[in-house]
Amino acid sequence: MEAAQAISLVTDWIRSRGLDYPTDGLAADRFDAGWSVYAPVDVDESDPMAFLDIPVGRSTFLVGDSGRIEEVSSSIPPQQARDQFIATERAAAPAPGVADEAAFMAEFEKQFNAAAGDSPAGIADFTVVDRAPADSGSGADTGAADEAIAEEASRLLEPIAQQLAALGPGGWEEYTAEFAFTVSSQIAQLQFYAADRAGLVPVPQSIADLVRQQREVSARMSAGPWWRLLLNVTNDGEMAVNYDYGDEPFPEDQLVTPEYYRDDLETYPRTHLPVWLAAYVAGPEAQGRDPRTAAQAAAADTAAERTAVVTDEIPPLPELLARWATLSAAYAGAGSEWGPRIFPGYAWFESDRRSGSTLYLLPGDRAVLSGGKWNSALLDAAYNGGKPLPDLYTGAPAWVNDSVLNTRNHNGLLTFCYWWANGRWHRGGSDTSGELDAALPAIWTPDATAAAMAAQTGSVATDQCRAVLAAASRGTASFDDVSRLLANLPDAQVDAAANQLSLAGLLTV
Numbered sequence: 001m002e003a004a005q006a007i008s009l010v011t012d013w014i015r016s017r018g019l020d021y022p023t024d025g026l027a028a029d030r031f032d033a034g035w036s037v038y039a040p041v042d043v044d045e046s047d048p049m050a051f052l053d054i055p056v057g058r059s060t061f062l063v064g065d066s067g068r069i070e071e072v073s074s075s076i077p078p079q080q081a082r083d084q085f086i087a088t089e090r091a092a093a094p095a096p097g098v099a100d101e102a103a104f105m106a107e108f109e110k111q112f113n114a115a116a117g118d119s120p121a122g123i124a125d126f127t128v129v130d131r132a133p134a135d136s137g138s139g140a141d142t143g144a145a146d147e148a149i150a151e152e153a154s155r156l157l158e159p160i161a162q163q164l165a166a167l168g169p170g171g172w173e174e175y176t177a178e179f180a181f182t183v184s185s186q187i188a189q190l191q192f193y194a195a196d197r198a199g200l201v202p203v204p205q206s207i208a209d210l211v212r213q214q215r216e217v218s219a220r221m222s223a224g225p226w227w228r229l230l231l232n233v234t235n236d237g238e239m240a241v242n243y244d245y246g247d248e249p250f251p252e253d254q255l256v257t258p259e260y261y262r263d264d265l266e267t268y269p270r271t272h273l274p275v276w277l278a279a280y281v282a283g284p285e286a287q288g289r290d291p292r293t294a295a296q297a298a299a300a301d302t303a304a305e306r307t308a309v310v311t312d313e314i315p316p317l318p319e320l321l322a323r324w325a326t327l328s329a330a331y332a333g334a335g336s337e338w339g340p341r342i343f344p345g346y347a348w349f350e351s352d353r354r355s356g357s358t359l360y361l362l363p364g365d366r367a368v369l370s371g372g373k374w375n376s377a378l379l380d381a382a383y384n385g386g387k388p389l390p391d392l393y394t395g396a397p398a399w400v401n402d403s404v405l406n407t408r409n410h411n412g413l414l415t416f417c418y419w420w421a422n423g424r425w426h427r428g429g430s431d432t433s434g435e436l437d438a439a440l441p442a443i444w445t446p447d448a449t450a451a452a453m454a455a456q457t458g459s460v461a462t463d464q465c466r467a468v469l470a471a472a473s474r475g476t477a478s479f480d481d482v483s484r485l486l487a488n489l490p491d492a493q494v495d496a497a498a499n500q501l502s503l504a505g506l507l508t509v
Contacts, residue, residue, distance in 0.1 A: 003028040006035035006063040009202060013061065013069050018185060018257045021059060031082050033089040034064040064089045067191075067200025146221045153221075156214040157241060160207060161233050167201050168192040177203070177231040179211050180254035182264035186212070187254050218243065224270050227277075228254060246274040249354075258283050271384075275375050278383035279412030286412035289393060294401035301395055308395025308419075308426035313433045315443060317367050317420045321347065322473040323443040324359065325504035330453040330465070333486045333497030339456070340441040342503040346404075355438040357416075360404040367420040368400055372408040373435040376415040383412075391429035392417040415439070446470075458488040472506040479507070 011023045021039065028035045038060040060078070062070045062085045070088075072081040164177050172192045180187040188203035188211070211229065219225035228244035244250075258281045265273075265281070279286065289297070301307070314320060324340055324347045331339030340349040349371075350356035357371025370392075381387040392414060393400065400419050408414045416432035416439070418425050442452035446469055453465040468485050471477040479498050486492035501507040 003030070003035060005202070006037055009063055009067065009069060010037040010061045012188075012202065013071075017187070018260060019059075028063075031086075033082075033086040034062060034066075036078070036082065037061040037063055066198075146223075149217065149220045153214055153218040154241070156210070156217060157231070157239070160210050160214065161231060161239055163207050163210070164190060164203070164231070165233065165235075167203075169194060169199070171195075172235060174232065174234045177229075177233070178254065179208075179229040180227065180250065180256070181212060181215050181225075181229070182227075182256065182260045183267045184263040185256045185260040187256070189254070219268050224268050225264070246277045249276050255280075273384060275379045275383060276411075276413065279379060282383065282412040284410045284412075286389060287392070287409040287414050289401050289405060289409065291398065291401045291403070294393075294396070295398040297393060298396065298398040306394050308428065311418070311425050311427055311433075313436070314369065314418060314425050316423075317365075317425075319473065320359070320369075320443055321361070321504055322469065322506060323446070323449040324349075324441060325501050325506055326465075326469045326472045326477075327441055327443070327449050327452055328504075329468075329482060329497040329500040330456040330485070332500050333482065333493050334456040334458075334489060335491060335493050335496075336456060342500045344503060347504070349439070349441045351438060353438065356406070356408075357439045358406045362399065362404065365420070365423070366399065368404040368417070369420070369425075370406040370409070370414060370417040371435075371439040372406065372413045372415040373438045376413075376435060378415055378430070378432065378435065379413065390415060390432055392427070392432070394428040395426065396428065397421065453485075457485055472501055472504075475506050475508075477501050477507050482507075 006028050007026045010026060013019075014021050014023050025040065026037055027040050028037045030036075059071045059073055060081070062072060062082065064070075064085070066089060068089070070085055072085075160177075164175065167190065168175055169192060172194045175190060175192045177191075178187075178189045186208055188208055190201045190203050192199055192201060215225050215229070223243075223245060226243040227246050228250060230242040230244060232240040249255075261277065261281045273281070315323070325342050328340045328342045328347070332341070338352065340347065342348075345361055347359040347361075348356075349358075354374040355372060357369060360368045362368070378390045382389045389412075396417070396419060400417070402409065405417065406414060415435040416427070418427050420426075442448045446466065447462075450462040450465040450469055453469070454462045457465065464485050468477055468481050471481055479494070482498045482501065483494050486494055486497060498507060
């Protein structure tokens, strides 16, 4: 890859994501695995105050010879950032014995340049082996109209696939193309595969224009325009097509800023949005609670005599913490990458179904438990049904703010918030008890916690699990207790398990 191509890739990256970063006059420096692309800053060295004009934290873009781009802050030492990038590149590289990567990528570049000069397409015809259903509306008339539009949109895919095929190197076996478009932004990612090799190739604007035209046609279907168009094409002409309407969150590198989605919704209004996307578009204003806002809200609640709801829906804080910590110890001891964890000052949990929570512990016997349930009915009613967002904060003290809230509140996805004060749990005006099961680990009863621990430790009986839980609840769990708990695991991480209890303050020295 040459410097000009690296700069071109980064320029497209910046523009497609709407980043506040200059695209004119970019420079590229070569390093072992690729290029470092950045915006140079001219500083008058004769001016002792010139350093004030240097942008703080301006990003640098590392572009691998594989085509992978990684944005890094200038606050990270350059050599450290490059070393980490090189390590990732090498980890993803194929095993020795395959064709030389430089030659392979040179062929990619050669084919790309040839294709840009109107070289003929490599495949004359395509057979669609998988496509999204055309009828996403209701009623016979709607279904028939969708079918006709879907056929037209499908016909427009063939020239796109042909022109993409022309960008590949000789001998390519298949390619994947992913397009994430709105009316005001575009991201295109094209990757070819040949034998044990894979390489990214830039998509010319001429093809992006065809994709945009195809999206405008598909927008006439009752489902509206796709958010992402995914193509998989083989060298024998089979093409799989998937229209992505956001049922699952988009990959980070194909997610643009909320403004671009708002532009699209203004052009193509939709009756329903996936909850995650609706919340993302709403932004931090929906549920954000910075310290100043929290203090003002607390004062207003006091003046209006609005109070929190006292609840016994959740186990008392000492019991909750003991169960969370012992279950975390079992997961950590088993070497599992899943399950709850204890960190200094807080407990954390994320399920494998995108629900999760945090428990922040504060001085003075205070705590904040908050989180979210994936595809919450409460949020769906708010974002798509015109209902108000759940009342999570009424009566909350000023210390219930962004610093101790689960980060879902930054994206409008918080579905419950409880705070512990004066020996009781409190919540806002909305009953959010139905949101808890999916977002919390097995902490509801000692038996539930012990059973979940036993599932990790491999113990047939739960007696040892109950014993460790009881000791942790008294704050007297020992290293020997943890060792016995994990005795059935040949590769037990006893120190990691004990550390979980120690961080929770439940392990004796």
